[in-house]
Amino acid sequence: MSTDAFTVLAEPTRRRILDALRDADRSVGELVDGLGVSQPAVSKHLRVLREAGFVSCRTAARQRIYRLEPGPLRAVDGWLDPYRRLWTRHLDALQRHLDSQEQ
Amino acid sequence: MSTDAFTVLAEPTRRRILDALRDADRSVGELVDGLGVSQPAVSKHLRVLREAGFVSCRTAARQRIYRLEPGPLRAVDGWLDPYRRLWTRHLDALQRHLDSQEQ
DNA sequence: CAGACATATAACGGAGAAGGCATATTGGGT
DNA sequence: ACCCAATATGCCTTCTCCGTTATATGTCTG
Numbered sequence: 001m002s003t004d005a006f007t008v009l010a011e012p013t014r015r016r017i018l019d020a021l022r023d024a025d026r027s028v029g030e031l032v033d034g035l036g037v038s039q040p041a042v043s044k045h046l047r048v049l050r051e052a053g054f055v056s057c058r059t060a061a062r063q064r065i066y067r068l069e070p071g072p073l074r075a076v077d078g079w080l081d082p083y084r085r086l087w088t089r090h091l092d093a094l095q096r097h098l099d100s101q102e103q
Numbered sequence: 104m105s106t107d108a109f110t111v112l113a114e115p116t117r118r119r120i121l122d123a124l125r126d127a128d129r130s131v132g133e134l135v136d137g138l139g140v141s142q143p144a145v146s147k148h149l150r151v152l153r154e155a156g157f158v159s160c161r162t163a164a165r166q167r168i169y170r171l172e173p174g175p176l177r178a179v180d181g182w183l184d185p186y187r188r189l190w191t192r193h194l195d196a197l198q199r200h201l202d203s204q205e206q
Numbered sequence: 207c208a209g210a211c212a213t214a215t216a217a218c219g220g221a222g223a224a225g226g227c228a229t230a231t232t233g234g235g236t
Numbered sequence: 237a238c239c240c241a242a243t244a245t246g247c248c249t250t251c252t253c254c255g256t257t258a259t260a261t262g263t264c265t266g
Contacts (some may be wrong), residue, residue, distance in 0.1 A: 114223090114224085116224090140225080141225070141226065142225075142229085143225080143227080143228095144224075144225055144226080147224080147225085148224095162233085164230095164233080165232085165233055165234065206224075
């Protein structure tokens with residue numbers, strides 16, 4: 001079953017995979033080099049990322065080229081949206097009052 | 104020890120706590136009602152959230168009032184930043200070409 | 207078509223986290 | 237000072253997930 005986006009992102013190795021895919025599409029082998037994890041481990045993470053929609057994959061010769069997809073990251077961005085007022089909104093009087101209350 | 108922001112957010116109950124704190128500060132008891140989880144469980148999640156900086160807490164009479172803090176969510180927002188070009192940037196010719204390649 | 211390369215899956219062991227119950231702690235009211 | 241309310245912590249069990257080794261699938265190449 002497909003895992004939810006936050007659980008997927010909780011894994012450091014998976015975030016590093018996403019980072020690596022930000023610059024360019026990569027084959028599994030390319031990802032294995034530079035990640036310092038075994039190939040099966042990488043394949044498993046790629047499966048999780050694929051099933052959650054973070055990446056897609058095309059076949060080129062003997063290799064599988066993975067590619068970053070925007071969908072789930074956009075969703076996280078959207079989830080974050082109602083929280084943005086915490087740091088974007090101007091502090092009004094009430095807000096300042098609450099700030100002064102906390103220790 | 105303090106857990107990293109993504110791991111903290113991976114827990115659905117913790118996200119619901121953050122949601123509840125978005126509108127107003129809440130005591131532990133208020134959070135327990137409406138979450139449908141035992142009080143010790145909520146206290147444990149609050150501890151995780153506190154140690155990771157997502158919330159702060161002040162003492163009022165016998166209660167502890169928890170409050171949402173912007174820091175870690177901002178950090179997640181920042182992490183997301185280099186990925187935003189995936190969906191904000193205009194598709195150029197190369198991008199369209201790659202799109203047509205994937206199946 | 208046989209062998210080699212690239213990737214995926216299986217099986218297993220171990221570590222961490224979540225929830226529940228029981229209990230400790232802290233602060234308040236009388 | 238006692239008792240009670242509000243919250244925190246300990247302990248235990250269960251379950252999920254990561255990583256490794258071994259093996260299967262698949263696909264070029266000679």
